[in-house]
Amino acid sequence: MKSYKLLMAFMLSAAMFVAAGCSEPTQEDPGNAGGDGDDTTTETPGDVGEAEITLEFWNGFTGPDGEDIAKIIADFNEKYEGEIVIRSQTMPWANFYDQYRTVVTAGEAPDIAIMHLDQIAGYARYDLLTPLDELSADIGLVAKDFIPEVWNAGVYEGQRFGIPLDVHPLTLFYNVDLLEAAGYSEPPTTYDELLEMSLAIQEATDAWGIAMPVFWPSNMIFYTSLMSHGGESVSEDGLTPLYNSPEGHEALQKMVDLVYKHEVSPSDVQADGEVTLFRQGNSAFHLNGIWMIAGFEQQDGLNFATAPVPAFGDQEAVWAGSHNFVLPKQQDEDPDRLEAAMKFIQFVSENSLQWAKAGQVPATYTVLESEEFKALEHQYNASQQNFVFPPSTPFYGDAWGPTGPAVDEAMLGQLTPEEALERAAREGEANAREAAE
Amino acid sequence: MNVSNVKNNAPRTKSRRNWKEKLTPFLFISPHLFFFIIFLAYPTFYGLYISFHSWNFFTDMNFVGLQNYANILWNTDSIFFDYFWAAFRATLIFVVLSVPFLIIIPLFIALGINARPFGHNFFRALFYAPSLLSVVTVVLIWIWLLDTNAGLVNYYIGWLGFDNIPWLTRAPWVWISLVVMTIWWTIGTNMILFLAGLGEIPDHLYEAAKIDGANRIQQFFNVTLPGLKGPLVFVMIMTTIASFNVMAQPQLATNGGPGYETRVLILYIYEVGFTGGNPRAGLAAAMSVVLGLMLLCISLVQFKLMTKEK
Structure with a gap:
């Protein structure tokens, strides 16, 4: 029994302090779609x-x-x-x-x-x-x-x-066949056109108009929509979030409306779910980074094209890394x-x-x-x-970061855009100020 | 001359032998001790040291005393206080939901296989197989199965006439998904431990119980369970620790979401310490220390309760 206790004590201490050290690939990097090798x-x-x-x-x-x-x-x-x-x-x-x-x-x-x-x-x-x-x-x-x-x-x-x-912007991918089935040959350039075409495609086919992700890259889409509405991400010094503004609320509301009001997107699209739907030809439009091109080109039977992201507001502007x-x-x-x-x-x-x-x-x-x-x-x-591009400040990540979870919850309808962005701005400000100390 | 030589030599030989005898055990453990010090003891104490500093890897460490601990333990105005306790809540939910299943299911599978039905070797291999996969593979398989709009599980649920279930986007479903994929992935290991334990129980105890007129259920509670006490304590403590240290499943399947729902402690510690433009190593180290101490307490309590002699 005594040796058993000793063994336990060792195993305990070993397990506790070892397990904290692993690092898995994260989704945070937008620049590399295919990186799955672990070795240098x-x-x-x-x-x-x-x-x-x-x-x-x-x-x-x-x-x-x-x-x-x-x-x-x-x-x-x-x-x-x-x-x-x-x-x-x-x-x-x-x-x-x-x-x-x-x-x-x-x-x-x-x-x-x-x-x-x-x-x-x-x-x-x-x-x-x-x-x-x-x-x-x-x-x-x-x-x-x-x-x-x-x-x-x-x-x-x-x-x-x-x-x-290079530049890797957000872009609009669309399924050429589905657009043709609904009688369109050109991609949409504005939010209203996107909506109208999505409804027509849903009428003519079994596919969804667009699939709006709940998780990443939803806040890249929000950034794009925010810029298009003339909003700002964070202040020049990176210390003050500026996205909790009327422009921000409208920018996010329009994304949420695609799901719950206009019903041109399924709800609860989980991580990579929007990619699956587009690959399968089950959604006509898809918003994602340009790095998806290589993957979509390899997809059998997917006839796709790219276009500038339709303007969600009154200006043409997109997120880019x-x-x-x-x-x-x-x-x-x-x-x-x-x-x-x-x-x-x-x-x-x-x-x-x-x-x-x-x-x-x-x-x-x-x-x-x-x-x-x-x-x-x-x-x-x-x-x-x-x-x-975001302002060049070391605190951008701290001030902008909390929009991620906030946009998630807005896309689920668990928080209104106002509540979500207010929370994000409060957290972002505290984060950035702490980092600048 | 001779006499004095002998006199002088005697104690020296003795002390040399003594010295050798004392050294021998150290030689045996030295390879392990070497790695233990480099990979466990040193990082542990260095982590403790970092936790009293403010450090971002680039600048010099700045001694801040207990401030990192204050920010997560009693400074309720700090943003990290809210984040830390939300992460603690998420971890606790996962532990409470997963540990009972991770013990009971492998126990019953082990009992079934130990009864040596037809094909028991095949089933033993089958149940153990998922443990060989990497966590990334496991999570990807389950993400595809549980896809809200295109997954197999919701396809069958729809076929039965029910609405889509948001497995990976909404509480409480996210928890069920994370627990199910963890169970599928890890039951094999615990099953093997139980099987080994079951093999150790002498057959004559069952025979004696039968002679005394015990039925199957009575045999289970009076012979099997007491006989499995050692493995059970071990499995319970190790499973609890492993569940507290969960990270990859929520990171890959839900990205800690929706909101902060599944952002568990280790995931949050990783985010604080290593991601973003401004890593906060001191704070992350302080959180690791607090988590480590909590685990130590919980394990000690479990150990005391489970090994208490009746």
Whole structure:
């Protein structure tokens, strides 16, 4: 009995303190639909040997998009053979930020990394990123080559810290066959058209008009609707939520109305339920990020197209995220290595057509306006939108975050839009103020 | 010379042997001790240390005394107070709903298989099989089955003439779904433990009970259950701890929703400590410590109650 007690005591302590450590892939990353590998892979793409400068490049492209970036890196390595070689480390986004934090604290940051736009300010705040204004000017990267919204979004407190690789906006997916069955050939451009067409499709077929998700990405749709109504997300300094406004209430009410008032969407659409319905051809419209393109293209029997998100309010505006290059601060700054890193960034920017094929909108006009990009119909249609990026502040996530659960509950009809947004704003303000202390 | 040498040597040999004897057990446990210190003892004390600081991984740690504990335990104005107790409530609901089933169902399956009916080996493998899957696989399978509008379960429910059930979006259904998928996933492990325990009960006890005229039910309560006391205590404590530490099921199936309904403690601790632009490691560590202490108390109470000699 005594040994049994000892065993118990050990097992208890072991179980208690071990179990808290696991981390599963989360749904929070919008930029990567197919990342399910858990391992970090290191590779040197291209058929090249040693070079004078070896640069570590970290990213989270574990899905099919990883192959596309590897092709670009291989081309770069071959072009600069003997001079510069890029070694890439790929890991799932959830692990990426965890590991990044660890190496940065240990002073062993990679030379180049890809970060989501909304993360940059948080790292810039602690002086962990290299300012890029002069470096990008030296290499000839200029504002007018980039979509202005995404270019401007990489600036924090007057200094540039990110060079955009792409833009991944929310977009409208629609089922071409279902629209034809109801006699339509063009996608809707406004909320009223969306409603009218949905009703007609429900009349003519067994499918739903649209499926509005309860959980993520419902608050990305809310952000889009809010912008379209002329509302604001959070204040410039990130400390005050501004979404609990008449515009916010209306923006959210219109989403809820699609479910309960107009009944063009089923209620209680759980995680990924809206994707299933669209894949099955059981809903005509689908609002999601552009990263779904690759998955839908593989779906047998799904004849879909993309279009700008119909304006829920009176303005055209959509949520968009962006992958950005950043140069983490090194303990010993070496101008040659920085220059080499900038050459790589410039090379990728100029050759981002390959990247667009992975299902992204390139950030540079040279690629955006090329015939090859126009031939990528889905990506091109999604690029014809007015992107609105969140303010560049380290507290955006704290102040905006509580809209997630709040929008969920509004979409379930458990809270009115006013109640939901009031609660979110109260929590968001407390969160942000605490973080800023 | 000789004499003095002998005199001097004798105690030295003895002390050397003593020293060796004392060292031997340490050599045996040293491999384990090494890993225990690196992966358990050190992180535990470091966690305790972090919990008294304000830290976001980048800046230096800032000593704040008990403030992290205050924010979750008695500072009712703090936003973290509400979040923490909502998460505690969610965890408690899950524990209360899941633990009884996770003990009773495997116990009865084990009893059935232990009776060695036709094909018992097949069924033993069948019930154990889900335990081999990763939690992501399990949750994905159940999300597809329980899809409100396109899932198999609601298809049959509709076929029977009932309305769709919002399995993964509304309380109380979310709890039922999470508990059912957890039961399906983990009964195998407890079943194996019970089976091993049942094998240990000597047959002559049952024979004696039969001779005394005990029927099946009386045999169960007077022979089987007392004979299973050891495994039962173990299973109960381990299952309670595992249920308190639930995270992946609500994270993947409901994302902690609707609202904050299924945001359990470990999930919230993870969110506070590791996600968002401003990680709060000190607060997360403080919550882990509080959870750890709660688990310790609950386990001790369970252990005392279950092993009390009649």
